[in-house]
Amino acid sequence: EAAVTQSPRNKVAVTGGKVTLSCNQTNNHNNMYWYRQDTGHGLRLIHYSYGAGSTEKGDIPDGYKASRPSQENFSLILELATPSQTSVYFCASGGARLGGRRYEQYFGPGTRLTVL
């Protein structure tokens, strides 16, 4: 299974502050994704990336930015955090890689963000 790590694992932020969530994958997957999961609900896609330098809007991008400086790293940025962004954030990697299968996504351990 793909190795995806996230940092920090827990974060408490203040309203209006800037928050950066980081994700690293070591399996040379082309695609990376950021999701949020609210209690008792499914996963909703915020931003995704096809590769280094690429970021694309997902289904709920408002209030979030993303950055993909390298194949391995994908960050989610909340410029002005709000209490409504309190959630668990999951990063995933997957998609095409040389000789590999195309569609599977593997999730990191998650970051629990609380905005006060």
Add this chain to the structure above:
Amino acid sequence: GEQVEQLPSILRVQEGSSASINCSYEDSASNYFPWYKQEPGENPKLIIDIRSNMERKQIQELIVLLDKKAKRFSLHITDTQPGDSAMYFCAANTGGLSGKLTFGEGTQVTVIS
């Protein structure tokens, strides 16, 4: 965009019986349908998937069925055990290179001993 409906939201079954979860999707271009299992405080883990060129796939106790005409797919857990208690999510891709997945809202499965 793609919409995925998942039912039921809560499922309680007796140990040793079968559990069935049903999902439907809207986009006829979807061609990949994974299932994830999530335990409390953990990340979702891929347990089985099926592509549109198949109608049935089985891995041990897990069976996935796909009906492309009806745009429905389902997960069947046979001979359920307490370790099968978890949240289960279905998903469908939107096609193309993005590999984007749209998830259902989840089914909380509880296996009663």
